[in-house]
Amino acid sequence: MSTGLRPYVILCDYQLALGIIRDEIVVEIASLLGVKPPTIVLSGDISDRHIEKAWFVADRMLPKPVDINLLLAKIETLIGRRD
Numbered sequence: 001m002s003t004g005l006r007p008y009v010i011l012c013d014y015q016l017a018l019g020i021i022r023d024e025i026v027v028e029i030a031s032l033l034g035v036k037p038p039t040i041v042l043s044g045d046i047s048d049r050h051i052e053k054a055w056f057v058a059d060r061m062l063p064k065p066v067d068i069n070l071l072l073a074k075i076e077t078l079i080g081r082r083d
Helices: 022-033 048-054 068-081
Strands: 010-013 039-043 060-063
Touching: 010 022, 039 068, 060 068
Parallel strands: 010 039, 039 060
Antiparallel strands: none
16 A cells, blocks of 8 residues: 655665565565665764665665764765656
């Protein structure tokens, strides 16, 4: 059942609790909506291995702790790209 609500952007931590994988969450949201909203992934681990995996679903990657002004700028950029 669709409520007509659509997120402008997904903000997701790289490591989620309970064994949930961020890729699966983003893919599920995209499946429900019929389109993948712009996605920002936050990570405290910025090793090449984690960054490479996160780009599977991320439009932007930001290291934690996140600078709030940088985060807001990235959100504004992604929302501005939205049709």
